[in-house]
Amino acid sequence: MKAHPWQSMIEGLLEAIILVDPIQLRIVAANQAIHQLLQVGSSSLLGKGVIELAVAPEDVFFWEDVAAGLSENIHSETMLKRADGSIVQVERRVTLIRTGVDSSVYVVAINDHSNQRRVENELEKLIAELRATLESTADGILVTDLDGAIRSYNHLFAELWGLPDELLTQRDDGAIYAWMDACMHDASQYEERLGTISRSPLMEATDVLTLRSGKTLERVTLPQYARGRPIGRVYSYRDITQRLADEARLRLAAKVFESSTDAIFITDAEQKIVTTNPSFERLSSYTEQEMLGKTPRDFFSEEGNAVQVENLLKELDNLGFWEGELWNRRKNGHAYLCMISLVKVQDEFGAALNYIGFFKDRTETHTAKQRIEELAFLDVLTGLPNRLLLEERIRQAITISSRNNSTFSLLFLDLDHFKQINDSLGHPFGDRVLQQVTERLKKCIRQVDTAARLGGDEFVLLLHEANAEGAEICARRVLEELSAPFSLDGMHFTVTASIGIALYPEDGISMADLIKNADSAMYHVKERGRSDFRFYQRQMNIGLLSRMKLDHAMRQALEHQRFRLHYQPQVELATGKMLGVEALLRWTDKDLGEVSPVQFIPVAEESGVIVPIGNWVIQTAIKQAALWNRDGKSMRVAINVSALQFQQANFVDSIAAALHEHALQPHCIELELTESILIKDVEDALKKLESLAALGVKLAIDDFGTGYSSLSYLKRFPIYKLKIDRSFVGDLPVDESDVAIVTAIIHLAHALKLRVIAEGVETDRQREFLQQRQCDEMQGYLFSQAMSADELEQRYLR
Numbered sequence: 001m002k003a004h005p006w007q008s009m010i011e012g013l014l015e016a017i018i019l020v021d022p023i024q025l026r027i028v029a030a031n032q033a034i035h036q037l038l039q040v041g042s043s044s045l046l047g048k049g050v051i052e053l054a055v056a057p058e059d060v061f062f063w064e065d066v067a068a069g070l071s072e073n074i075h076s077e078t079m080l081k082r083a084d085g086s087i088v089q090v091e092r093r094v095t096l097i098r099t100g101v102d103s104s105v106y107v108v109a110i111n112d113h114s115n116q117r118r119v120e121n122e123l124e125k126l127i128a129e130l131r132a133t134l135e136s137t138a139d140g141i142l143v144t145d146l147d148g149a150i151r152s153y154n155h156l157f158a159e160l161w162g163l164p165d166e167l168l169t170q171r172d173d174g175a176i177y178a179w180m181d182a183c184m185h186d187a188s189q190y191e192e193r194l195g196t197i198s199r200s201p202l203m204e205a206t207d208v209l210t211l212r213s214g215k216t217l218e219r220v221t222l223p224q225y226a227r228g229r230p231i232g233r234v235y236s237y238r239d240i241t242q243r244l245a246d247e248a249r250l251r252l253a254a255k256v257f258e259s260s261t262d263a264i265f266i267t268d269a270e271q272k273i274v275t276t277n278p279s280f281e282r283l284s285s286y287t288e289q290e291m292l293g294k295t296p297r298d299f300f301s302e303e304g305n306a307v308q309v310e311n312l313l314k315e316l317d318n319l320g321f322w323e324g325e326l327w328n329r330r331k332n333g334h335a336y337l338c339m340i341s342l343v344k345v346q347d348e349f350g351a352a353l354n355y356i357g358f359f360k361d362r363t364e365t366h367t368a369k370q371r372i373e374e375l376a377f378l379d380v381l382t383g384l385p386n387r388l389l390l391e392e393r394i395r396q397a398i399t400i401s402s403r404n405n406s407t408f409s410l411l412f413l414d415l416d417h418f419k420q421i422n423d424s425l426g427h428p429f430g431d432r433v434l435q436q437v438t439e440r441l442k443k444c445i446r447q448v449d450t451a452a453r454l455g456g457d458e459f460v461l462l463l464h465e466a467n468a469e470g471a472e473i474c475a476r477r478v479l480e481e482l483s484a485p486f487s488l489d490g491m492h493f494t495v496t497a498s499i500g501i502a503l504y505p506e507d508g509i510s511m512a513d514l515i516k517n518a519d520s521a522m523y524h525v526k527e528r529g530r531s532d533f534r535f536y537q538r539q540m541n542i543g544l545l546s547r548m549k550l551d552h553a554m555r556q557a558l559e560h561q562r563f564r565l566h567y568q569p570q571v572e573l574a575t576g577k578m579l580g581v582e583a584l585l586r587w588t589d590k591d592l593g594e595v596s597p598v599q600f601i602p603v604a605e606e607s608g609v610i611v612p613i614g615n616w617v618i619q620t621a622i623k624q625a626a627l628w629n630r631d632g633k634s635m636r637v638a639i640n641v642s643a644l645q646f647q648q649a650n651f652v653d654s655i656a657a658a659l660h661e662h663a664l665q666p667h668c669i670e671l672e673l674t675e676s677i678l679i680k681d682v683e684d685a686l687k688k689l690e691s692l693a694a695l696g697v698k699l700a701i702d703d704f705g706t707g708y709s710s711l712s713y714l715k716r717f718p719i720y721k722l723k724i725d726r727s728f729v730g731d732l733p734v735d736e737s738d739v740a741i742v743t744a745i746i747h748l749a750h751a752l753k754l755r756v757i758a759e760g761v762e763t764d765r766q767r768e769f770l771q772q773r774q775c776d777e778m779q780g781y782l783f784s785q786a787m788s789a790d791e792l793e794q795r796y797l798r
């Protein structure tokens, strides 16, 4: 094919050129540049249909339009196919050049655009990436130029500031800034700061913005540079509301950790301690440094609790927590009781992240608890086990004895006349006596035995594996131990006790029965004169029951006038003349028969019915004395007065009223008072005795020598007569002690200008002895027993 005349002209052009015949649409000339662009051999394009190079459909349409004479020029981007089939982006300009009147040629100038296109693509990608970055950032971003005109912002910015939809769709920078102003808690400060920033293009700043909504935003602003010069500014906003709250919480947690009074340690996932708080060191004496890397196992494991520690660690891993108490040791070796809580901190899959241990020293609470428990089981005054603990020990003793077929004994011990000590010397004194008694009781039992105080002056001794013989030995030891004089505040006195013994299993197989029966046996001792011991016998409980019955019967007897008075003469020793009588209460019950005052007076005193009975005695005795004296017979009547009766506030008035009612001279009445009455409430007793003496009533001390025998009251009180107790008279004149005592009492009475009478005189030898010692009067079976008023009148007053 002949070369086109323009071939050489286009050959040297850098731009790729093809010349196309406008009729046949065939390439008539092509330069080197197009061959290179399409990577085809030189001249290989010549003669080729131009449409063959077209890739894009619009090119095909264009050349079809050209062929149809519809189009002449085109300048556009398109694509060409290379020889290897690859596509190349080009800028293509097609110009129809008239070469003659009837001839023309299309000059197709082609520029390889693939580089530019690549750059543009890159740019687009970059922009898209930037946009994506902008959108995907966790911060709200606002980009402005140096004048503050908004160049762009991301959706998070809009969200953080709550921009309304209309501001998102229209471009109105002023409205956006106004909106942001309005959101601010302190708009003026915000604007001032913003002004400062915008006036300083190079300024980098971080600010915290507090919005009215309660949100807190952190704003970081940086200048935007292009070619080393600031061209604008980027503001990034981050919602730090939660972070601030978290930080505050963390600060608080840190403060709690630091200032907690609980010792706290935190371990890593391998249970190695990574930190401890100050309380940890305070409590354990180990510093944090010493604990780092140690494990709870190292820290808590103590001699003897290793198994417990292993179990708790197992439980901690299984359940995620453990709580309990453990004994541990401080660095100095001192043991302390830890109240521990261990918690396993886990990730969402349950794997351990950390372990946190809290513990506190519970030693004091433990000790206090122990003390409280002790107090619950110990008698505060004496430190002895109380009823609760005794019951527990008896229960144990029953269990062991029934299993071993062995025995044990219960000694129920009640101090004799202890009430008098309390009443006369006060409760604090009585308490100290009980403490001294306790010390003596402790000496009488073995280590394995129990001495318990039930309350008041009641004690129980539980003697393990003690049969009757063992119990008796112990009872005797107690009586002997107590018989030694007590000494308190310079006072010397004696305390005796009545002891009842019950044996297991003979006297009961239950705790209640054993205590009841020992108590019952003790009562029998009381009834039979006290200061002794006695074994329980089956019929004794009838006695207990009968005490209640007796009380009831006495009240009935009083109501139905079944009491009567007998009178026992009191005789002048020197002349044998009867000077008076002692009124003695008698009672014949329809069921019980004749009941001795020895039996019923103590029960009446115990229940209080002695007061109305005593009043009846006073009324009856004074009435009888008035009758005798009215008939011209001079007869003095001695009346027994019990302590409870004397304590009644109206006692003196009742005597005065009775004397007045029966018009009896007061000197015809002699009141026999026991020593205990006088030492009970000394001031009250003194007042009453002085009032009675002022009335003219004579006062005698009954049973003299058996009580506390405090001689001071003989000096202070208006006493008229002492009555020597019959226990000192019975063995006269054989018993040297009795001889000495009786002689001393007579001398004492006379020295104090008191009269003296001996009771219980049964023999002539006794009478003679008393006469020799110049005792003033006597009373006893030797002269006469007590008898009814009628009988007495018949025998002695005719």
Ligand SMILES: Nc1nc2c(ncn2[C@@H]2O[C@H](COP(=O)(O)O[C@H]3[C@@H](O)[C@H](n4cnc5c(=O)[nH]c(N)nc54)O[C@@H]3COP(=O)(O)O)[C@@H](O)[C@H]2O)c(=O)[nH]1
Pocket: 568, 582, 583, 584, 585, 596, 597, 598, 601, 614, 617, 640, 641, 642, 672, 702, 703, 726, 759, 760, 761, 762, 779, 780, 781, 782, 786
């Ligand atoms: N508060 C009141 N007590 C009273 C009253 N009546 C009596 N009693 C007291 O009861 C106790 C026992 O009295 P009783 O059984 O009547 O015994 C008295 C005499 O019978 C007895 N006595 C007299 N002589 C002899 C004797 O030679 N031998 C001997 N074995 N007993 C004898 O002594 C009792 C008198 O004692 P006392 O009162 O100490 O003088 C007794 O304590 C009574 O006090 C009452 O009304 N109220």
